[in-house]
Amino acid sequence: MKTLAKRDQARSxxxxxxxxMDQTLGPQGLGARISVYREAAxxxxxxxxxxxxxxxxxxxxxxxxRVGAVLPEWVPxxxxxxxxxxxxxxxxxxxxxxxxxxxxxxxxDRGFGxxxxxxxxxxxxxxxxxxxxxxxxxxxxxxxxxxAPLGTHxxxxxxxxxxxxxxxxxxxxxxxxxxxxxxxxxxxxxxxTHEFTSDGHxxxxxxxxxxxxxxxxxx
Numbered sequence: 303m304k305t306l307a308k309r310d311q312a313r314s315x316x317x318x319x320x321x322x323m324d325q326t327l328g329p330q331g332l333g334a335r336i337s338v339y340r341e342a343a344x345x346x347x348x349x350x351x352x353x354x355x356x357x358x359x360x361x362x363x364x365x366x367x368r369v370g371a372v373l374p375e376w377v378p379x380x381x382x383x384x385x386x387x388x389x390x391x392x393x394x395x396x397x398x399x400x401x402x403x404x405x406x407x408x409x410x411d412r413g414f415g416x417x418x419x420x421x422x423x424x425x426x427x428x429x430x431x432x433x434x435x436x437x438x439x440x441x442x443x444x445x446x447x448x449x450a451p452l453g454t455h456x457x458x459x460x461x462x463x464x465x466x467x468x469x470x471x472x473x474x475x476x477x478x479x480x481x482x483x484x485x486x487x488x489x490x491x492x493x494x495t496h497e498f499t500s501d502g503h504x505x506x507x508x509x510x511x512x513x514x515x516x517x518x519x520x521x
Contacts (some may be wrong), residue, residue, distance in 0.1 A: 313408075317418050320363045322355070326374075326377055327377075327378050327383055328379070328380070328465075329344050329378070329379040329442070329443055329444040329445075329464065329465050330376040330377060330379060330442075330444075331376065331377065331378075331379050331441060331442050331443070332375065332376065332377075332413075332442075332444045333373035333374050333376060333377040333442050334375075334488060335374075335382065335409070335413050335480070335518075336366055336367060336371070336373055336381065336382075336439070338375065338398075338409055338413040339367075339385050339386075339409060339414050340352060340356075340367055340369075341380065341412070342393070342405050342408040342409045343355065343405055344387060345408055346401050346404050346408065347401065347403045348460050351392070355385070355388045355389055355391065355392050356368075356385075357364070358387075358388050358391070358401050359384055359388055360379045360383065361383050361386065361422075363380070363384045363460065366514075367381070367385060375408060376438055376443065377409075377437060378513050379442070379444075379464070379466065379509055382466065382472075383469065383472055386428075386466075386469075386471050386472050387469055387471050387472070389404065389405070389471070390469075390470075390471035391471075393515055394471075395471075395503055397470060397471060397474035398474075402474075403478050405430075406475050406478040406479055407478070407482045408480065409479070410479050410482045410483060410486075411482075411486075414460055414479075415440070416485065422518070423486050426487055426488075427457070427484050427489050427508075428457070428508060429487075430452065430483065430484065430487055431449040431451070431457055431484075432446070432449065434447045434449045434459060435447050435448070438461075444463060444464055444465075444466030445461060445463055446461070446462050446463050446464075446467075447459060447460070447461050452507070455509060455510050455511060456507065456508065456509040456510070457507070457508055457513070458505055458506065458508075459480055459505075459506045459508065460504065460505050461476065461502045461503070461504045461506075462501075462502060462504070463502075466502075467498065467502065467504050473496060473504050474496070474497075475502075476504060476506070477494050477495075477496035477506045478494065480494060480508060481493065481494035481505050481508055484510055485510075488509060488513055489508060489510035489511070489512070489513070490511045490512065490513050491509075491511045492508065492509070492510040493495060493508070493509050493510070494505050494506055494507065494508045494509075
C-alpha cells in the first residue's frame, strides 16, 4: 500500500513547467508562492513588520505582494528575490537568525509541504533526493539541481543557473529549504551547510540520522 501511494505521488509530480510561456519575463516561479511568502512572514513577525518590508520594494514588486493581487500561475523570480533580500535586510542581514530560518520552514510547509506533504511523509530522504530535479521543475522554470550521495546519511545538492543564487540571503534560504524538506521525510538531526563557488554553483551538504525505533515495551 505504501509503495502504491509513492507511485501515485510520483505521478502527481508530472505537472511541471508549462509548454508555452512568455520567455520575455525571464526565469519564473509559481505565482501561488507570493502569498505564501507574505503570510509566512506575518506568522513569524507581524503584519506591521511585513508592511514595512513590502514598502521598501520597488513599485512593481510591491504591487505583486499586495493583499488580493491577482497573479498568473507563473511570475518572474525577481519578485521572490527582492522579497527575500528585503526580509534579510529587516533582520539586519543575520541569515542564521532563528526567526528568518523559521520563515523559510513555514514557506516550505505551506507551499511545497501542502502539495507534496504525503509524498515526503511516505518517503525516505534518498527517495526524495533522487527526484530533486523533478521537484525543482514543479516550482521553477529554470535551474539545474543535481544530487550526489556522500554516504548512507548525507548528500550534496548542487544548484546552478538560477537567479535565486544571486545573493547571500537567497542562497541561505535555499539551503534551509533543502534541509527542511529532508526533515519532512522523518529524518532526525538534519543539518545543512552551503558554499557558493566561483563557477556560480551552490553546493548544499545535508546530513541526517535515522529515527530511533520505538521501544515495544513502551506500547
